[in-house]
Amino acid sequence: MTTPERKLTIAVIGAGIVGLCTALELQRDGHDVVLIEPDAPGGRQAASYGNGTWLNPGSVLPMSTPGLWKQVPGFLLDPNGPFIIRWRHLPALAPWLIRFVLAGRTFAQIETIAAQRHELSKSTAADHVALAAEAGRPDLVRNNGLMFVYPDQAAIDAEQKTWALRQQLGIRFRKIEEAELRERQPELGHVYKLGMHMEDGGQITDPGAYCDALFQLALRRGATHKAARATGFDFSGGRLSAVVTNAGVVTCDRAVIAAGVHSRDLARQAGDDVPMISERGYHVVIPDPGFDIPVGLMPSDGKMGVIWTPQGIRLAGQVELASTDAPPNWQRAQILLNYARAMFPSLGAKIDAVANEPGSQHYWLGHRPSTPDGLPCIGAASRSADVMHAFGHGHVGMIQGPATGKLVAKLIAGRAPSYDATPFSARRFA
Template sequence: MTREAPLTVAVIGAGIVGLCAALEVQRAGHRVVIVEPDEPGGRQAASYGNGTWINPAAILPISLPGLWRRVPGFLLDPTGPFVIRWRDLPRLAGWLLRFVAAGRNWALVGACARGRYLLCKDTVDEHLAYAREAGVPGLIRRDGLMYVYRGRDEFLAERRVWDMRRDFGVRFSEIEAGELRRLQPELSTEYGFGARLDDAGQITDPGAYCGALARLLVARGARRVIARATGFDIAAGRLRAVRTDGGPVACDRAVIAAGIGSALLACAAGDAVPLISERGYHVVIPDPGLDIATGLMPSDGQMGVVSTPQGLRLAGQVELADVSAPPDWRRAEILLGYARKMFPGRAARFDAKPVDRWLGHRPSTPDGLPCIGPASATPDIVHCFGHAHTGLTQAPASGRLVAALVAGDVPPFDPSPFSATRFAR
């Protein structure tokens, strides 16, 4: 449906998901107001500190069949790649039950993968187009990404996951030990096999990229409101304004893309969404003495290892805990330990200078899918949150879907798997 008069659309949140939604809404001819209390792409945002990957292969949820057997280990091992803090277990228990149930069989995993594939498949091309428009194409690298294993047997243990990726058309190459040494000469010989995602890439500085997209929006007429959204003014089922701590923002439509803060806003819009923080850490080692053209993920560490303008970044792993819980900087030391293990020839250099440590809150639903779609209180409010650790990858397609839903146009793909009402069933 094409409207003669443009709508005024308030986009709540200026992380990568909110910025892509705002760009697509603006591209459709509507007036955009960005409601965000902090600097777009600043250190407070999950978008700032992620692993930089834009990955068409990110179609699998974390919860897979048999995961329930490992939950005790998540509680008992504070050094593993997936950790649950004991003191937060009572509050997390309901979410964890849904999380395990979501991956209890491969049919459910396949259904989730079909939804995620729609959000992931064109991500590199879409981000490159945005970067060119924003004048920062150099922030996009298209050199692939690689999972590295200690041997082929570890790769074969994950064969079903890789076969599923191939079934969806994801291209990857199997890299034997000799070729791995040639491609990554600094990598420890402990790693003897790789699976390279040939069409994947990275955004080398996500914070700078978000800043560039925000400036592009403003240059094209968007208005920024530096305030925190607190709720909505809804009358007779129609949205009149977004309430903020700086006063109301009048608008015809609103998009909730506030990251971990989205759950309270969704509740105000009529939807109770089980959203928790998948707390992610990173360390950046300045002047590491090496450049990794292809981002890596070691099978034993489960974190992204990438070169950025600031240095070598190791980012990822999962810590489930309350948003208010203090950081556990042992997680950063674990990441540093993997840096030394992966690149033993550079270990002394890694320890020569202080590293940058960061913690961010990745908004996660239990079933591996974000919430994208109209709110229950009014179709004038559209959800767009809950992308967990793949927000960078899924943001462009999410933005295109949001723009269609905001205007009442035909969506680019079926939005029903992402409806927030699935949690009310």
């Protein structure tokens, strides 16, 4: 543990993966941490609970890529695709969508964003392995890679630019031929014939339990938990004196906004109007599959994480654009089950059973906190440098959580990061 020049009391708002990683890094610097979280850390309300669990250092491309606008009509009309916009919400989403399309106009923009995302992603699996060991739960992180599976070489070739960019950034991967694929995962349907193994990838087997383990670790190291919802800040002369909650104030020297998709209003109060929406996603679990998936899979057509968890095989994916509080559409989750039928033909009856109980405990809807350019907001708030932003991680918050925590700790301590962190400033949206 390094000793800071001055021990600070720091309120971390939100105990999802980003808030927890940040709290632990601030404790390493010797600060006192108050975690403000109204619900269970890593509970079902958090994106960090039900995600695809992929720790993929190759998740460097933003969602918005050149030519995407041509596909928008299809997103509005195809009810079975991996991406859908609910018509009724289109007017409210339009300003975000325009920024989203503009952020990925050219491949040069994509290359720049990919290099910036790489800084936050490159050591993800190793970082989570270390955190899980510190928390006494090494069983919750696997670091033997991840695998994309494809029907044929043409499907791999269609993503050639993505693979070339990964190679350019030094991200390691290896093509897996059909015989090896069958040996590795005998249950995989014959629709899928080739694999691309991300060698430095990993997976969290139970992200809810993992968040709880990190929370318990932070408590053991002296953090306090304020079970309340942050509603604002007390500022005086540009300096922060407290975070205001629905259950009183938390006096502090600094605050970190890490409330996932709910960070927007707090960020606005701290001086930054960030265009962030929920990219809603779903998961569905097939219980008691009877086999392991030692390396997390992603079918090239379904674009979803297929992973072993203690609850069963979790299928996590889909992007649904609608307001955060719109009711779930469990048909989106059932699309995931359809891909699973092709992936694991032997699970047909078990898949039918889950499909027949939409909305049961096997189903989950979550909110990816997404900015239009695919970069998170990390850094000082405009109204006061005593407030730090740490939100907006979209599809990759599990991946980028540890690096975000380290960056926030450095910025608070005034230590220079080894890379340029200005692209993550919320001021880019001013």
